[in-house]
Amino acid sequence: MKPEQLRYAETHEWVAVSDEGGRKVGTVGITAFAIEQLTDLVHMVLPKVGTKVEQGKEFGEVESVKAVSSLYSPVNGEVIAVNSDLPNRLETLGSDPYGEGWMIKVALTGDGGASKLMDLAAYQKQCAAEG
Amino acid sequence: MTALLQTPLHAWHAAHGARLVDFAGWHMPVQYKSIVEEHNATRTAAGVFDVSHMGRIRFDGPGSTGFLDRLLTRKVVGMGPGKIRYSLVCNEAGGILDDVLVYHLQEHGGGLYHLLVVNASNRDKILSWLKSQKKPTDEVNFTDRTIETSMIAIQGPSALRIMEPLVGADVGGLAYYTGCETTICRHAGIVSRTGYTGEDGCEIIVPASAAEEIWERIFSSGKDHGVAAVGLGARDTLRMEAAMPLYGHELSEQINPFQAGLAFAVNLDGRDFVGKSAIAPKKDDPSQRVRVGLALSGKRAAREHYAVLSGGNRIGEITSGTFSPTLQQPIAMAYVPPASAKVGTELSVDIRGTAEPAKVVPLPFYKRNHL
Numbered sequence: 289m290k291p292e293q294l295r296y297a298e299t300h301e302w303v304a305v306s307d308e309g310g311r312k313v314g315t316v317g318i319t320a321f322a323i324e325q326l327t328d329l330v331h332m333v334l335p336k337v338g339t340k341v342e343q344g345k346e347f348g349e350v351e352s353v354k355a356v357s358s359l360y361s362p363v364n365g366e367v368i369a370v371n372s373d374l375p376n377r378l379e380t381l382g383s384d385p386y387g388e389g390w391m392i393k394v395a396l397t398g399d400g401g402a403s404k405l406m407d408l409a410a411y412q413k414q415c416a417a418e419g
Numbered sequence: 420m421t422a423l424l425q426t427p428l429h430a431w432h433a434a435h436g437a438r439l440v441d442f443a444g445w446h447m448p449v450q451y452k453s454i455v456e457e458h459n460a461t462r463t464a465a466g467v468f469d470v471s472h473m474g475r476i477r478f479d480g481p482g483s484t485g486f487l488d489r490l491l492t493r494k495v496v497g498m499g500p501g502k503i504r505y506s507l508v509c510n511e512a513g514g515i516l517d518d519v520l521v522y523h524l525q526e527h528g529g530g531l532y533h534l535l536v537v538n539a540s541n542r543d544k545i546l547s548w549l550k551s552q553k554k555p556t557d558e559v560n561f562t563d564r565t566i567e568t569s570m571i572a573i574q575g576p577s578a579l580r581i582m583e584p585l586v587g588a589d590v591g592g593l594a595y596y597t598g599c600e601t602t603i604c605r606h607a608g609i610v611s612r613t614g615y616t617g618e619d620g621c622e623i624i625v626p627a628s629a630a631e632e633i634w635e636r637i638f639s640s641g642k643d644h645g646v647a648a649v650g651l652g653a654r655d656t657l658r659m660e661a662a663m664p665l666y667g668h669e670l671s672e673q674i675n676p677f678q679a680g681l682a683f684a685v686n687l688d689g690r691d692f693v694g695k696s697a698i699a700p701k702k703d704d705p706s707q708r709v710r711v712g713l714a715l716s717g718k719r720a721a722r723e724h725y726a727v728l729s730g731g732n733r734i735g736e737i738t739s740g741t742f743s744p745t746l747q748q749p750i751a752m753a754y755v756p757p758a759s760a761k762v763g764t765e766l767s768v769d770i771r772g773t774a775e776p777a778k779v780v781p782l783p784f785y786k787r788n789h790l
Contacts, residue, residue, distance in 0.1 A: 328455045330742040331718040349771075351720060353454050353742050354652055356771075 289315070289386040295405035297344075297362040298414065300325075302386065303394075305363075305402050312396040314363045318350070320385045321415045328353040332375040334391055339367045341394055343401040348391065359391070363400035369393035426471035427569045427630035437650060443539035445472040448650040457653035458744045461616055462787075464645030465575035467637055468654055470615075474542030475564045475624060476549070478533040482558035487521060487533055490552055490693055492676060492685040495533070500525040503596045503611055507676050507684055508545065509694030513701065514672035515679070516548060517541040518664065520613060522598055527607075534609070534624075536570075538666045552693065569630035573637060574620035574649075574657075576787075581641040582621055585633070586610050590621055604633045615654065617661025617785055656741050659750060662712060662783035668723060668738045669710055669752055675701045678754065680710045680782070708735055708754040712782040713766065715749040717775050718742075721768040727753045728767045728774055734759055737768065743784060750784045751777070 294302040300322035303314040323329075331351040341347045341361035348359040371390050374380060381389040394400065406414070423446040432439060437448035448469065450457060460466050478487060488495040493506040502523050508516040522534040537545045542565060549561055573582055579591045588601035588610055598611025608625040625633050638646060649657075655665070664670050664679055675698050676685045687699055701707065715721060720742045727735040740751030751768070759766060762781050767774040 327450065327453055328744075330720075333719075351718070351742070353458075353656060353744060354449075356720065356722065 291386060292408050294386065295362065295402050295407065296411035297360060297405055299344075299360040299362075301360060301362045303362045303400075303402060303405065305396065305400070312399065313368070314365065314394045314396050314400050314402065315390050316347075316362060316392050316394060317385055317390045318359065318381070319411070321419070323381050323385055326350065326352045326357065329378045329381065332378060334370050334372065334375065335367050337367050337370055341365060341367060341392075343404070361394070362405055363394055363396055363402055364398075365394040365396040365400050367392050368395045424472070426469055427627040428469045428471065428634055431631055431634060432469065432648075435648065437648075440651075442651055443472060445539060447472055448648075450650040450652040451648050454650070454652040454656060455744045457647055457649040458656050460645060460647035461575045461618060461649055461653065461657055462745055463576065464647070465573060465577040465581055465620070465641055466616070466647055466649035466653065466657075467634070467641070468572040468574065468649050469569075469634075470572050470622070471565075471569040471627075471630070472539040473565075473570055474535075474537040474539060474545065475568055475570065476535045476537065476546065476561050477564050478535065478559055478561045480559040483533050483561075486553065486557050486559040487535070488690070488692065490549070491519070491521060492692060492694070492698075493521075494686050494690065495521060495523070496690075498523045500531060501597045501599050503598055503613060505596075505684055507681065508548065509676070509692075509698060510672060511694060511697065512672075513675050513694045513697030515666075515670045515674055515676060516672065517545050518666055518670055518681075518684075519545075522609070522611065524598065524600060524609065527600055534564075540667055567627055568624050569627050570622060570624050571630070571634060571637070572614055572616075572620065572622045574614045574616040574618045576619065577641065577644040577646070578618070578620035581637060581644055581646060582610075582623075584640055585636055586623070593621070604629070604636050606633065615661075615663055616657040617663070617783060618657075618787055655739075656744055659739055659741055659752070660743055660745055660783065660785035662752065664710070664752075665739060674754075675707075677701050677704070678707050678709050705757055708756055709760050710738075710782075711753055711755055711760045712780045712784055713737075713740075713751045713753055713768065713777040714746075714780045714784070715751070715768065715775055715777045718749070719770045719773075719775055720749040721751040721753075721770060721775070721777065726769040727755055727777070728769055729755075729759050731774070733769075734766070745785050752782075755779075
């Protein structure tokens with residue numbers, strides 16, 4: 289996945305929306321910027337398949353040595369797949385945040401609210417202001 | 420908001436990629452790159468810490484021994500030159516105002532004086548306290564030396580080897596918790612065999628104007644020893660593994676020294692000090708919560724203020740917690756009733772709505788086995 293093809297939430301999650309057999313599916317992860325800010329990851333909790341997620345609401349958590357951070361869903365829908373091995377290889381988040389570092393796939397309700405999210409340029413602007 | 424204070428090493432930190440945060444009114448490095456790498460460097464080689472934010476107060480005059488003896492929970496009377504003691508400053512009610520190191524030092528010319536190293540967060544409070552406690556008859560002058568000086572900690576198995584070429588005094592020959600005036604890279608300074616990491620090492624106090632030169636020289640001297648600059652993030656994980664209390668977490672005005680497991684830092688025998696009459700009855704008070712160490716079997720860390728549970732009931736609270744880089748599991752300190760404080764007691768911690776198993780373990784969590 290290329291960063292230009294993704295949509296971004298203010299809380300540093302990304303989503304890639306694709307068509308899978310007529311339904312819209314969002315693949316969700318967190319950005320390289322967020323991972324760099326967190327550093328020293330030790331643990332992650334992801335939801336189970338079937339969990340309903342809501343845009344802006346917590347779907348999991350990621351923990352570093354220093355602190356725990358909530359993961360907020362960038363879209364509305366239902367979890368249809370979980371990258372369940374990811375908590376056992378957290379280094380993947382650093383090496384491939386937009387590929388192997390994906391967290392959940394969500395069957396979107398409508399467009400899942402993806403149109404409300406930022407594009408790369410807007411997100412980069414936000415990171416520059418925060419960083 | 421008032422402007423944050425900067426240590427003499429602030430520019431170095433900023434130039435070396437440190438993430439700088441507000442800590443007790445100072446703009447301090449929390450980490451340079453990775454807390455875990457900085458932590459491990461200190462455990463296996465040497466870590467160098469800018470601790471210039473700590474308050475340094477100098478006491479001169481024939482009354483300084485008596486004045487400090489009256490305010491500290493441990494004896495200052497009878498401390499020979501070169502001796503350093505960990506002690507507490509209590510208020511009249513026996514609450515802890517700060518935990519401090521008191522140094523008795525001898526000047527190059529022979530004059531004796533004391534130095535008090537206090538927490539950055541308590542410097543103003545302690546300075547006010549000292550003023551309020553000083554009687555007109557006390558022949559003592561105290562001066563805040565924090566801004567004119569810089570303090571650097573060098574900690575880890577290679578720390579003394581790195582410092583030996585730079586320090587005039589025989590650092591390796593200093594006993595633990597002693598110190599002296601000496602030269603450091605030809606600048607007048609103080610070296611002490613002290614620290615806050617559970618490792619061997621030393622701390623130096625040098626003129627602010629010489630701090631950056633000396634800091635750089637430490638890195639030159641340590642470049643073949645795996646030396647690393649360490650921020651406050653790893654300072655916190657290191658002190659937690661060593662079970663050293665931190666003011667504002669394990670210690671406060673609502674906690675007395677005995678609850679905190681600091682009986683060794685209180686001397687009640689044949690002396691008086693501020694707070695003594697209030698804390699003496701607490702020595703063996705079976706009703707008070709006490710500080711314990713908890714180890715968690717899962718991966719989720721218990722953080723400050725999380726509830727400690729026994730049989731589903733809230734019995735206490737976490738004061739500090741982290742994922743231990745050395746032990747590779749979550750560790751925490753908490754205050755719990757004595758009935759739940761025995762080593763081996765199975766408790767749990769409410770981690771954001773889930774009761775995670777936790778067991779009372781002996782403190783410290785980590786003890787170095789290399790000399």
